[in-house]
Amino acid sequence: MTNLLFLHYITPSSIALSIGGLTIYWYGFTLALAIIFALLVFLYLGNKNDLRVDDILDLATWLIIGGIIGARLYDVILELPYYLTRPLDIFKIWQGGLAIHGGIIGGLIVTLIYTRSKKINFWKITSVLVPGLAIGQAIGRFGNWFNQELFGRPTDLPWGIPIDLFKRPLGYENYNYFHPTFLYESSLMLVVSCWLFILVKNKKVNDKIILASYLIGYGLIRFVLEFIKIDTTPIIFNLRWPQLISLIMIMLGCYIVYSANKNKKAVI
Numbered sequence: 001m002t003n004l005l006f007l008h009y010i011t012p013s014s015i016a017l018s019i020g021g022l023t024i025y026w027y028g029f030t031l032a033l034a035i036i037f038a039l040l041v042f043l044y045l046g047n048k049n050d051l052r053v054d055d056i057l058d059l060a061t062w063l064i065i066g067g068i069i070g071a072r073l074y075d076v077i078l079e080l081p082y083y084l085t086r087p088l089d090i091f092k093i094w095q096g097g098l099a100i101h102g103g104i105i106g107g108l109i110v111t112l113i114y115t116r117s118k119k120i121n122f123w124k125i126t127s128v129l130v131p132g133l134a135i136g137q138a139i140g141r142f143g144n145w146f147n148q149e150l151f152g153r154p155t156d157l158p159w160g161i162p163i164d165l166f167k168r169p170l171g172y173e174n175y176n177y178f179h180p181t182f183l184y185e186s187s188l189m190l191v192v193s194c195w196l197f198i199l200v201k202n203k204k205v206n207d208k209i210i211l212a213s214y215l216i217g218y219g220l221i222r223f224v225l226e227f228i229k230i231d232t233t234p235i236i237f238n239l240r241w242p243q244l245i246s247l248i249m250i251m252l253g254c255y256i257v258y259s260a261n262k263n264k265k266a267v268i
Contacts, residue, residue: 007180011162012146026146027096034140035064041132045200049128055120062110063129070106071098078233078241096147100137101222101245107133123207127200130214134193137218141189144182152179152228159183169230179228185221192217208260215253219246 017024039060046056075097076083076090083090115122144150148167160177199205223246234241
């Protein structure tokens, strides 16, 4: 508990370093760190599962490109009125605005295209990819803290985080402390990554189950956390847009589990 309390007393800056005309943002730094850790885990597990290093590095390069493009396009579509008036802001990814759901979609598309072109087993690749992805998400979420964005409802809990007045949504100007949803998601994704590691180590587990576990795990986490978030997003059927996408992830994961067990190849 004590380790969490420091968040209660720190209002972070989005800028990590500024020298002359060079400005390094914490969001970009945490994103780079997340990519590095995800790649290292991907390389480690890929090597343990007899995948060629060249294939891993090639796919990783395309995943970074496809994931960032997908994450940005997703955010631009959701915030289209804003970006129509400020089109140059589309390229300022270091300031935030990378939606993980879009990154996942972009990454899956890239992986599917790459594995088919190289005639590599899609399920085997994704099984060693998602543990690193989960760790990358756990690290990358700290970028939201530095940007003071995507926080939750006001709270009196001792680990509530302070938010600058100009960062608070309309109607919340008189509240000082908010739920650190970035920390909740980061911690839970570390748990998911540990579970995925266990599955990967168990050679009897069908590769499909590992991808399904990620989709279901992250889908559930994001679905629940969206109930306490207060950022603006489209509301459909009384659910926030990320919750609908999360439900699709959960249903897709469940279908993959059903498909794997139907073929009597999966051991959970």
